[in-house]
Amino acid sequence: MTEETKAAKNPVEDMATMLAYAHRIEVEAAERYAILADQMEIANNTELAALFRKMEKVEGKHADHIIEKAGPEGIPQFGPLDYRWEEGEGPETLDLTDIHYKMTAWHALQLALAAEKRAYTFFARLAKEAYDKDVQALAREFAEEEEEHIEFVMKEIKKYSAPEAGWDEDLDPPNHPD
Amino acid sequence: MSVTAEAPKRKASDYISDVKPVWCPGCGDYHVLLSLSRALAQMELEPENIAVVSGIGCSSRIPAYTNCYGFHGVHGRALPLAAGLKVARPELTVLVMSGDGDGFSIGGNHFLHACRRNVDLTYVVMDNRVYGLTKGQPSPTTEPDWDSALSPGGTGLRPFHPLVIALASGANFVARCFSGDVNGTARVLIEAIRHPGFSFVEILSPCVTFRPDEKQWKTLVHPAPVDPTDDPARAARRIMTDDGFNTGILYRGNRSPYRAPAASEPQDPGVLERKFVI
């Protein structure tokens, strides 16, 4: 295991850093949803643009909640590359390559669900493996909150049915084969 | 990590403009924009001291999406323009952003000479092995058997190998990245910007519209199993024999960058013009 992977596996040594990581996870997720909403607006997929915008707001509220939790001490800020993530970016951040301009709300929510589950795993592991007991306790709290987010996304998914094959068919595609 | 650092002066969003990208959803170039903004924020460079120069292509739209000074130039001509800018204004950080068509077809000749000249620039090529903007023609890095409506049966041509050509031509820093590894790419960009002389970074950046097969790249890329070398022959051997998906810094040379001879007193353009009056 390289030093970098070791650091990414257990990046949090104290409470302030724990809060910084938790906050960063939500901020990065909100920023990613904002990019996705913009992309869908440009691609004229208005339904999905609205959904991503809603998710941006939800993640923004989660970030605010962490600020409240931190109280007057505040949350330390680090440079964007000072955070060490095992999977390259924050666990709740959607991968832009998974996006298709004709994707449906059902697809988007599946990606959101996977993201929430990654965040849960991140905190659940810290709850077990962090060196500091207080960090463990706070990580447990965050893991529980992530479980609530998972439930929320699962409920949202139930509002939609899985799209039929051919959902990505475009009668006027950008890469016309003729 | 524990809390020791002072709050950073800059956020990545400080380097992103209000202009919304028109790239296709899923395009790798979005990732490159994120990597670039994170690298610049981490370095705490002032946006007004950075110039982002490009040619033409989907990838070359990137200057408009940054909050730095930008020049969206002529197809294939970003490098000479950027070299002139850096020589005239050495205090600026000059980044050149290009595509494989822009950089290796029409701009191929400039690429060779920019490597030779070794002006202190960072040259980033978002390589998707296709001309995206003009709707899917093969580029110099396209595989010979890539079958498409515009090249039935493939071109049959041997692909251009940008990293080896950069080395052979004298580039002082050579790296390959994958756009999907946003923070990894940002870290390499920082090294490239800091390294004196001409730094060349090829970013494998999928074109999801004309090369949907490139979505697989995320399962193929892997970090180079060796540390960067300062021996160009060794670097070239490694690059020639790797599978094309090794990422990381592959060569870090120690040539001194080109420096313009000390300029005489700045002259009034009117005075300069008089010399050329016939």
Ligand SMILES: Cc1ncc(C[n+]2csc(CCOP(=O)(O)OP(=O)(O)O)c2C)c(N)n1
């Ligand atoms: C002088 C000139 N010749 C040709 C073109 C047409 N043209 C525009 S972009 C482009 C190729 C773009 O490919 P690449 O650089 O790989 O960028 P991508 O769009 O894939 O990011 C071509 C041939 C042009 N704009 N100007």
Ligand code: SF4
């Ligand atoms: S055509 Fe390809 S390179 Fe251009 S924006 Fe779309 S996905 Fe990106």
